[in-house]
Amino acid sequence: MGTTRETIGIIGAGQLARMLIEAATPLDLDIRLLAASPDDGAARIWPRTSIGSPDDPAAVTAFAADCDVITFDHELVPESVLIALEASGKRIAPSTNTLRVAQNKQRQRELFAQHRLPQPRHRIVRTVHGAEQAAEAIEYPVIVKAAYGGYDGRGVWRCTDEATLVEVVSGLAERSIPIVVEAEVRIERELAVMVARDHVGRTTVLPTVETVQIDGICRQITYRADCHVPEAVRIAEIVANVVDLTGVMAVELFESDGQLLINEIATRPHNSGHYSIEALASSQFEHHLRSVLGIAPGSIEPRAPFAVSVNVLGPDDGSDPRDRIGLLASGDVHIHMYGKGARSGRKLGHVTVLGDDLDLCIERAWAATELLTNEPRPEGM
Amino acid sequence: MGTTRETIGIIGAGQLARMLIEAATPLDLDIRLLAASPDDGAARIWPRTSIGSPDDPAAVTAFAADCDVITFDHELVPESVLIALEASGKRIAPSTNTLRVAQNKQRQRELFAQHRLPQPRHRIVRTVHGAEQAAEAIEYPVIVKAAYGGYDGRGVWRCTDEATLVEVVSGLAERSIPIVVEAEVRIERELAVMVARDHVGRTTVLPTVETVQIDGICRQITYRADCHVPEAVRIAEIVANVVDLTGVMAVELFESDGQLLINEIATRPHNSGHYSIEALASSQFEHHLRSVLGIAPGSIEPRAPFAVSVNVLGPDDGSDPRDRIGLLASGDVHIHMYGKGARSGRKLGHVTVLGDDLDLCIERAWAATELLTNEPRPEGM
Numbered sequence: 153m154g155t156t157r158e159t160i161g162i163i164g165a166g167q168l169a170r171m172l173i174e175a176a177t178p179l180d181l182d183i184r185l186l187a188a189s190p191d192d193g194a195a196r197i198w199p200r201t202s203i204g205s206p207d208d209p210a211a212v213t214a215f216a217a218d219c220d221v222i223t224f225d226h227e228l229v230p231e232s233v234l235i236a237l238e239a240s241g242k243r244i245a246p247s248t249n250t251l252r253v254a255q256n257k258q259r260q261r262e263l264f265a266q267h268r269l270p271q272p273r274h275r276i277v278r279t280v281h282g283a284e285q286a287a288e289a290i291e292y293p294v295i296v297k298a299a300y301g302g303y304d305g306r307g308v309w310r311c312t313d314e315a316t317l318v319e320v321v322s323g324l325a326e327r328s329i330p331i332v333v334e335a336e337v338r339i340e341r342e343l344a345v346m347v348a349r350d351h352v353g354r355t356t357v358l359p360t361v362e363t364v365q366i367d368g369i370c371r372q373i374t375y376r377a378d379c380h381v382p383e384a385v386r387i388a389e390i391v392a393n394v395v396d397l398t399g400v401m402a403v404e405l406f407e408s409d410g411q412l413l414i415n416e417i418a419t420r421p422h423n424s425g426h427y428s429i430e431a432l433a434s435s436q437f438e439h440h441l442r443s444v445l446g447i448a449p450g451s452i453e454p455r456a457p458f459a460v461s462v463n464v465l466g467p468d469d470g471s472d473p474r475d476r477i478g479l480l481a482s483g484d485v486h487i488h489m490y491g492k493g494a495r496s497g498r499k500l501g502h503v504t505v506l507g508d509d510l511d512l513c514i515e516r517a518w519a520a521t522e523l524l525t526n527e528p529r530p531e532g533m
Numbered sequence: 534m535g536t537t538r539e540t541i542g543i544i545g546a547g548q549l550a551r552m553l554i555e556a557a558t559p560l561d562l563d564i565r566l567l568a569a570s571p572d573d574g575a576a577r578i579w580p581r582t583s584i585g586s587p588d589d590p591a592a593v594t595a596f597a598a599d600c601d602v603i604t605f606d607h608e609l610v611p612e613s614v615l616i617a618l619e620a621s622g623k624r625i626a627p628s629t630n631t632l633r634v635a636q637n638k639q640r641q642r643e644l645f646a647q648h649r650l651p652q653p654r655h656r657i658v659r660t661v662h663g664a665e666q667a668a669e670a671i672e673y674p675v676i677v678k679a680a681y682g683g684y685d686g687r688g689v690w691r692c693t694d695e696a697t698l699v700e701v702v703s704g705l706a707e708r709s710i711p712i713v714v715e716a717e718v719r720i721e722r723e724l725a726v727m728v729a730r731d732h733v734g735r736t737t738v739l740p741t742v743e744t745v746q747i748d749g750i751c752r753q754i755t756y757r758a759d760c761h762v763p764e765a766v767r768i769a770e771i772v773a774n775v776v777d778l779t780g781v782m783a784v785e786l787f788e789s790d791g792q793l794l795i796n797e798i799a800t801r802p803h804n805s806g807h808y809s810i811e812a813l814a815s816s817q818f819e820h821h822l823r824s825v826l827g828i829a830p831g832s833i834e835p836r837a838p839f840a841v842s843v844n845v846l847g848p849d850d851g852s853d854p855r856d857r858i859g860l861l862a863s864g865d866v867h868i869h870m871y872g873k874g875a876r877s878g879r880k881l882g883h884v885t886v887l888g889d890d891l892d893l894c895i896e897r898a899w900a901a902t903e904l905l906t907n908e909p910r911p912e913g914m
């Protein structure tokens with residue numbers, strides 16, 4: 153059994169760190185934050201913040217010295233920092249080995265194959281020629297992914313023919329980045345499931361939600377309290393075990409021809425879990441903190457039959473959605489702004505609406521987002 | 534219509550300021566805090582904190598210079614500070630006149646009488662002789678209250694005979710503090726209702742809750758989503774108007790012989806409203822911030838049929854409840870610790886349990902409190 157009096161060090165100070173801090177405050181947890189800048193979203197709301205680069209092994213080592221356990225705003229932690237953290241002898245949650253898997257799409261695919269988990273047909277290649285052969289075998293169009301370095305749709309390309317493929321993979325091959333060539337699956341729905349697991353293996357699977365991505369960026373998350381997807385739970389539990397998770401993790405899934413396939417994982421709180429702040433008794437952030445500390449797990453008791461979260465992206469006109477919060481006609485649209493400067497297309501926040509009627513939740517969440525961004529919703533939403 | 538981009542200055546840094554900040558963070562409101570000490574509960578969680586005495590006019594004036602609107606952790610603001618704030622020309626919410634009423638039980642009784650609001654029979658006196666005559670007329674036992682200076686049961690005495698009365702009122706009369714002598718009413722239940730009102734008079738009345746006090750300290754709050762008490766709503770609306778409220782206010786009521794009587798008011802977020810953090814779409818803290826800014830009001834949409842909050846008081850053995858948070862078997866007991874050092878009898882935090890079964894909520898909230906404090910619940914709870 154862990155204790156709530158340990159010092160948790162959070163490396164990185166984006167919105168996930170910010171919402172971790174929001175969840176830690178009512179429990180009066182002892183949080184320290186390492187931020188690249190005092191203007192980072194989480195640094196703006198937390199006094200015990202050290203300024204230093206989360207990518208600098210020396211800064212991270214100095215920061216870790218005052219902490220009992222270290223966790224992260226995101227999983228893209230450089231290898232040099234992972235080595236420095238291992239040398240520090242501190243508890244790391246998730247572990248450095250878990251992070252090495254999480255930041256490498258090649259290792260994920262290999263590990264999932266080893267455990268016979270469902271995923272798209274794929275090949276791992278290192279050369280342009282290898283990619284050409286893989287694409288021929290899999291059949292165009294194919295999805296090409298850099299083994300590491302991408303997020304929010306970056307590092308992922310759809311190639312319809314050999315010319316496009318060669319252009320995409322040449323750069324990766326030159327930089328010796330392994331390449332995952334995957335079949336483009338017919339996606340009926342994209343699902344996501346959060347799972348929390350502590351260092352002794354106690355596991356809690358949060359409800360399965362449906363996500364909508366546009367250009368690789370998550371725009372809408374739909375939660376149904378009565379949505380039980382046993383196969384998603386099974387996959388989440390196995391993945392959490394095989395990556396030896398401590399903390400929370402998102403497993404993103406494609407539903408294709410009635411089957412679930414693992415798209416990718418993220419070993420941290422995740423955009424697809426933001427609905428949980430209001431819709432579950434314990435948010436994904438509280439689940440993460442509880443798992444990291446090894447204290448009693450959080451609860452997934454529902455707070456409403458339905459919840460819809462919509463991301464608030466920076467409007468093209470450069471205006472700031474925070475200037476329009478006061479206009480929102482009702483407080484029961486839950487607004488979460490991340491303390492970031494407005495820039496076109498940047499994730500600045502999200503809104504969540506709970507309710508008894510799913511269509512109404514969707515309508516109200518988008519209406520609020522339109523009002524905040526002063527932009528119409530994307531087509532089809 | 535106000536804006537969410539104004540700087541809100543909070544004077545005082547106890548748990549109410551702390552929970553105001555927790556509510557302000559998701560909205561990314563610009564909060565500054567004036568704390569007597571960096572160890573104050575709210576100062577421990579907020580970077581933009583100035584250290585200075587909330588009772589010192591010079592410190593408050595310097596602090597207010599950087600703010601657009603000023604609000605408070607509690608209503609016991611010295612007259613010298615109120616005068617300094619008025620001179621600063623800043624917006625004050627609630628207004629200095631509202632605070633002058635809120636901190637004076639004599640003025641409250643006179644104002645309520647003027648507006649024919651129901652309250653216990655009482656007389657205002659200034660001398661020992663006057664108190665004796667009042668008590669004779671009202672009949673013993675009587676409740677004696679200092680017009681100002683008390684909270685959490687301090688400044689209130691029950692006098693069963695003239696000897697006790699003389700002892701109590703002599704000190705007040707010597708210090709020229711007006712004395713309220715009230716009839717002891719037979720209390721069937723104690724109720725409380727929060728009301729939010731902005732500077733243009735838009736008013737939202739939160740649900741009526743039942744509170745249980747022991748030795749003048751609130752121990753348990755019970756919320757029923759289906760509890761509608763029209764008379765409580767009527768009283769709350771009138772009181773908010775007659776004190777010209779901006780922000781939230783608690784009206785504490787006695788139910789006596791089937792009638793509601795005003796016990797007292799507090800023009801700020803209040804212990805009896807803590808249930809609202811989880812049980813309503815907008816917490817009392819969000820309602821306060823929205824009213825102070827004059828933006829769209831919050832929502833009172835219920836999140837569960839029942840909610841029970843129980844205060845976590847410092848245990849007699851001097852132990853710290855934070856050391857036992859990790860033991861709580863389930864995360865769906867919502868824990869709120871205030872960042873205060875453990876001292877016997879001190880309000881250190883509260884827990885809230887939501888549910889479909891009121892008795893079960895009560896049982897679980899007290900079981901959690903027993904575990905956190907390592908003490909049995911008080912008799913009768």
